[in-house]
Amino acid sequence: MHRKKTYILFLMIFFSMFLMGCWDKIEIEDRAYAITIGVDLNQDEDNQLSITFAFPNPSAVLGESDEPVMKITGAGDSIYEVMRSIGTRSNRQIYLGHFRTVLIGEEVAKRPELFRGVLDALEKDPHVSRKVNIGIVEGTAKEVLDIKPSLGPDITQFIRQIFEHDKLINRAPLQTLNEIFEFMHRSEDGLITRIIPGATDVKVAGAAVFKDFEFLGYIGEEVNRGLMFLQDEADIGIFTVEHNDQKIPIEVTDTKTKYKLAQTDNDFKIIVEISMEGDIRQLYFDLKNDVLETGFLHELGSLLESRIKANVNHSLGVLQNEYGVDLVGFDEYIEKFHPKIWGEIKDEYDEIFPQMDVVIEVDAEIRRIGLSK
Amino acid sequence: MMYKNNDMISPGQFAHILILTVVGTGILTLPRELADGVGPDGIFVLLLSALFTLVAANIIGYIIKRFPGKGYFEILTICFTKPIAYIITLLFVVYALLINAFIIRVFGEVIKMFLLIKTPIELIIFSILIITAFLARGGIEPLGRMAELLFPMIVIPALLLFLLAAADVNLTNLLPVFQASPLEIIRAVPAGFLSFAGFEFVLIFGKYLNKPEKATKAMSIGIGVVSLIYLIIYIVTLGVFGRYQMNHLIWPTLTVFKVISFPGLFIDNIESLVMVIWIFIVFMSIAPMHLSKTILLGDLLKLRERDFLALPIVPILYLIALIPDSLAETYEYMGPFSNYAITFFSIVIPVIILILSVFRKNKGRESGSNA
Numbered sequence: 142m143h144r145k146k147t148y149i150l151f152l153m154i155f156f157s158m159f160l161m162g163c164w165d166k167i168e169i170e171d172r173a174y175a176i177t178i179g180v181d182l183n184q185d186e187d188n189q190l191s192i193t194f195a196f197p198n199p200s201a202v203l204g205e206s207d208e209p210v211m212k213i214t215g216a217g218d219s220i221y222e223v224m225r226s227i228g229t230r231s232n233r234q235i236y237l238g239h240f241r242t243v244l245i246g247e248e249v250a251k252r253p254e255l256f257r258g259v260l261d262a263l264e265k266d267p268h269v270s271r272k273v274n275i276g277i278v279e280g281t282a283k284e285v286l287d288i289k290p291s292l293g294p295d296i297t298q299f300i301r302q303i304f305e306h307d308k309l310i311n312r313a314p315l316q317t318l319n320e321i322f323e324f325m326h327r328s329e330d331g332l333i334t335r336i337i338p339g340a341t342d343v344k345v346a347g348a349a350v351f352k353d354f355e356f357l358g359y360i361g362e363e364v365n366r367g368l369m370f371l372q373d374e375a376d377i378g379i380f381t382v383e384h385n386d387q388k389i390p391i392e393v394t395d396t397k398t399k400y401k402l403a404q405t406d407n408d409f410k411i412i413v414e415i416s417m418e419g420d421i422r423q424l425y426f427d428l429k430n431d432v433l434e435t436g437f438l439h440e441l442g443s444l445l446e447s448r449i450k451a452n453v454n455h456s457l458g459v460l461q462n463e464y465g466v467d468l469v470g471f472d473e474y475i476e477k478f479h480p481k482i483w484g485e486i487k488d489e490y491d492e493i494f495p496q497m498d499v500v501i502e503v504d505a506e507i508r509r510i511g512l513s514k
Numbered sequence: 515m516m517y518k519n520n521d522m523i524s525p526g527q528f529a530h531i532l533i534l535t536v537v538g539t540g541i542l543t544l545p546r547e548l549a550d551g552v553g554p555d556g557i558f559v560l561l562l563s564a565l566f567t568l569v570a571a572n573i574i575g576y577i578i579k580r581f582p583g584k585g586y587f588e589i590l591t592i593c594f595t596k597p598i599a600y601i602i603t604l605l606f607v608v609y610a611l612l613i614n615a616f617i618i619r620v621f622g623e624v625i626k627m628f629l630l631i632k633t634p635i636e637l638i639i640f641s642i643l644i645i646t647a648f649l650a651r652g653g654i655e656p657l658g659r660m661a662e663l664l665f666p667m668i669v670i671p672a673l674l675l676f677l678l679a680a681a682d683v684n685l686t687n688l689l690p691v692f693q694a695s696p697l698e699i700i701r702a703v704p705a706g707f708l709s710f711a712g713f714e715f716v717l718i719f720g721k722y723l724n725k726p727e728k729a730t731k732a733m734s735i736g737i738g739v740v741s742l743i744y745l746i747i748y749i750v751t752l753g754v755f756g757r758y759q760m761n762h763l764i765w766p767t768l769t770v771f772k773v774i775s776f777p778g779l780f781i782d783n784i785e786s787l788v789m790v791i792w793i794f795i796v797f798m799s800i801a802p803m804h805l806s807k808t809i810l811l812g813d814l815l816k817l818r819e820r821d822f823l824a825l826p827i828v829p830i831l832y833l834i835a836l837i838p839d840s841l842a843e844t845y846e847y848m849g850p851f852s853n854y855a856i857t858f859f860s861i862v863i864p865v866i867i868l869i870l871s872v873f874r875k876n877k878g879r880e881s882g883s884n885a
Binding site: 477 | 682686687689690754755756758759761762769772773785
């Protein structure tokens with residue numbers, strides 16, 4: 142009995158040896174959870190990139206410090222090189238497992254070799270989530286991270302929340318990494334959110350246009366709004382129509398976009414059908430004529446239709462004539478639903494797109510008029 | 515403890531072992547390989563390979579039925595002659611060693627990349643080998659029970675995770691279909707068939723089946739479940755990534771979990787959860803292979819007690835697994851080898867056995883033997 146106990150004790154000690162050697166043990170307080178990464182161009186020849194990591198300051202959470210965000214900037218040729226070199230002058234290790242936003246400075250976006258390097262680093266890393274948002278900063282990323290927002294929390298949270306809320310505004314495309322990768326792997330073109338730094342806030346407006354990974358320029362908010370309708374990404378938005386010299390804001394909801402392809406002898410055209418509902422938000426106080434009249438609502442409806450049609454047509458014109466890049470995804474639509482036609486045109490699609498015949502059809506119904514007549 | 519040493523498994527356990535052996539590492543690259551050449555038509559490749567596997571699996575099931583209580587070596591001895599049986603069994607052992615080492619290497623690479631960045635891969639490989647050897651040492655019965663036990667622990671959380679990922683599925687990514695010619699699809703079937711490799715190992719376990727007459731049914735159910743799992747994985751993965759992005763991903767099935775995020779929660783990296791499931795999958799995929807090697811070696815060496823053989827295989831596997839310099843080389847070595855070896859052991863040999871057994875049986879009836 143006694144011997145058996147000794148034996149068991151020996152076994153326990155022996156096997157506990159296998160429990161040690163945890164190479165990868167990192168205590169949670171030794172890790173710096175980078176929330177935002179800023180990628181800028183460095184003027185130095187050797188180190189092309191200047192990377193800024195921003196992470197929440199734990200002592201600010203405890204009320205011991207006023208600085209809610211900590212930032213470290215380092216120079217190097219890649220995100221990882223900088224991550225390692227920063228390790229030599231930081232007491233904590235940078236960890237990318239929880240990071241949410243990557244901001245790319247305009248100058249980096251203009252150099253395809255650097256830009257593609259950054260994208261690939263994000264795709265390769267096993268810790269980076271594919272829900273990360275990405276933005277091209279008009280200016281430098283560091284500039285954005287230095288902003289102290291007057292409303293709301295620290296800048297890292299601020300940017301993250303903008304990406305979450307802005308779905309309601311339709312002013313900028315808000316794709317995740319996964320969506321951008323999917324689009325760019327397919328066509329090598331792409332659209333990435335533009336971020337404009339302000340004095341005490343940051344604005345997400347419009348988007349940067351890429352063709353074959355070359356940065357071509359920006360599209361503005363209005364163009365982007367039309368584009369969102371084309372892509373069936375549009376959500377709630379306010380459009381103002383003019384009726385008898387009176388500006389009437391209409392809230393557009395339930396938009397739906399469908400593509401159709403009409404084939405003629407040796408040509409084809411794409412018909413984009415956009416349907417939506419609208420709510421009148423404001424008319425005129427103590428209006429004498431009756432709003433609850435179908436004729437009036439139809440009139441407003443057709444005004445809204447032409448307003449949106451103009452918007453969408455303008456956006457399409459910019460894409461077709463100014464940039465010549467299909468950022469709507471018509472190529473994807475043709476490939477998936479009309480593979481035969483795609484087989485014929487895919488090689489010269491870049492030339493075909495600017496001349497492609499696209500017909501926009503908008504169908505708007507005014508459904509609700511608020512509480513007053 | 516009640517049935518200890520009775521060394522028998524039920525058809526249910528048999529099916530569980532089959533499923534878990536087949537769902538091994540192939541699952542990681544499956545969606546990319548299916549969609550590689552033929553794009554979204556890969557779904558037909560998958561269905562065709564599943565059908566093909568079903569036929570091959572039923573041949574094996576039929577052989578088990580035909581030779582109840584006979585081991586692989588005995589069946590080979592009956593059908594061929596003893597020297598040929600020795601050669602084939604030895605080849606099978608080598609084949610099992612290589613495929614096992616390959617799975618372990620890929621497993622090590624995945625764990626190192628996602629979970630244990632600084633831990634030496636040698637240690638990761640060694641630890642999984644030790645526990646598989648432990649299970650293999652116990653014989654077929656613990657394996658069958660383990661398979662039954664782990665199956666729900668693997669499938670339920672995995673399905674839940676795929677359900678979460680399904681929120682990002684864009685079903686139009688499954689289009690266009692019917693673009694590849696039938697010839698192209700048929701040409702892609704062997705690659706799809708490889709993801710079903712592993713079912714040939716159950717032929718070795720047929721001996722321990724307590725109701726051999728149910729072998730074909732168990733095989734069919736097993737392969738059916740595997741096909742269903744593969745179909746779900748394929749649709750979700752292709753739906754999330756689209757064919758062009760998927761071609762750039764080494765392990766699409768693992769990357770698909772990166773799109774999962776719980777809104778408002780801090781938990782958005784569920785890699786560690788995925789890795790837990792993945793460790794179970796690999797463990798249950800290599801344990802049967804390990805056991806089959808012990809059984810075959812025991813047969814070759816005519817040993818009565820062969821459990822001790824489980825441990826000496828470990829260092830051999832360990833060394834083979836570490837031969838390739840990189841992940842790319844691992845897949846490169848494995849490619850041509852698996853093409854021929856898997857076809858040989860899962861189709862050619864069973865078909866020959868089937869033909870010969872029909873032939874021999876008639877002869878056997880004449881001489882009155884019950885072989």
